[in-house]
Amino acid sequence: MKTTMPIGQRISRFLEERYVHRAHPHYLPELAVFGVILLLGVWPMLSLVARALETMR
Secondary structure, eight states: OOOOSOHHHHHHHHHIIIIITSOOOOOHHHHHHHHHHHHHHHHHHHHHHHHHHHHHO
16 A cells, blocks of 8 residues: 655654654753863873973974
């Protein structure tokens, strides 16, 4: 049996039922923790680069 609903509308309905009606978590704490981890990972490298440039003078 062939459906008469267009594929775009079927995809839209699927995404709406799957994702839109879920509870929306708070992303700010997760983003803040990611920023701290990123800063802690990048800070030593930036420090080494600054020290290397200082010794090259």
